[in-house]
Amino acid sequence: MAERPTLYSFRRCPYAIRARLALLASNTICEIREVKLSAKPPEMVALSPKATVPVLHLPDGRVIDESLDIMRWALAQNDPQGWLGRSDEALIAGNDGPFKHHLDRYKYPNRHGTDPAEHCAAALDLLRPLEARLQASPYLCGDLMGLTDAALMPFVRQFAQTDRAWFDALPLPGLQAWLARLTASPLFDAAMARLAPWTPGDAQILFPTSSMA
16 A cells, blocks of 8 residues: 555644534545644644644655645645635735634633633624625635635634533524535535544554545
């Protein structure tokens, strides 16, 4: 078997989710190693001392340890659905900067010592421009899913899941339909496969996980 990239991942991490979505969209097969965040494998830390998922170790020795860089690397190899042509850098930066800041302080107020209502309101304000776009088209950059949708959806999902009944009652029908469409897709199902934490010596698991080495 040809040597494959190795992905260190964590199922629920939104950064890892979007990396896995792009790997799937590009038909990239890699070895996947599920990480237990309370016991990060030394093999991953040696590759990326910042020790956050996702980390992609390429066969040529290169290490990619930023989720957007993994997405762009995978799609540069193969982009059959044209995701790279539907990439809005300003929307992605707004998600990864201010929206993620407020999301964390809404979802984890005890960790940050914050008022969750204040940060919930601020995050919600940042979702309104997405709603405006999604009133005009089913996806953020037009009629087809692209990199922007995959990059933002895991974070919007995390926001929605914090208080799902409240989110579902908001007057954001475009955003709610978009989130429902993406999370009901076979692509998302494949990205969210459940795996036991990896330990050295385990049998190699290929991602997508329908394949086993």
